[in-house]
Amino acid sequence: IDFGRVRTGEVVSRTIALHNTSDSPMVVLGTQTSCGCLWLDYDKRSVPRGEKMAVEINFDSAGYTYFVPRAFYITTNLSSEAKKLVVVATME
Numbered sequence: 001i002d003f004g005r006v007r008t009g010e011v012v013s014r015t016i017a018l019h020n021t022s023d024s025p026m027v028v029l030g031t032q033t034s035c036g037c038l039w040l041d042y043d044k045r046s047v048p049r050g051e052k053m054a055v056e057i058n059f060d061s062a063g064y065t066y067f068v069p070r071a072f073y074i075t076t077n078l079s080s081e082a083k084k085l086v087v088v089a090t091m092e
Helices: none
Strands: 002-006 011-019 028-033 038-042 052-060 067-076 083-091
Touching: 002 011, 028 038, 038 067, 052 067, 052 083
Parallel strands: 002 083
Antiparallel strands: 011 052, 028 067, 038 052, 067 083
């Protein structure tokens, strides 16, 4: 997920959609981020089959320079493995 060019000290966010393509309801069991500069906001409700859930990804760029790659992980009831997503930003 590319945040593009970000000014140092700026807090930016992007929203992605998690789409439940399984035959069972999906529940986010937990999230983990690679640093305190990244946090996720999402609805804690169950997502029925075929529906989507919005996840807001927030990044606080304070103290960062150059190119910033950061990772976050989302664990659901549909898999024992967390899904890894990577956030990148180029600092101005």
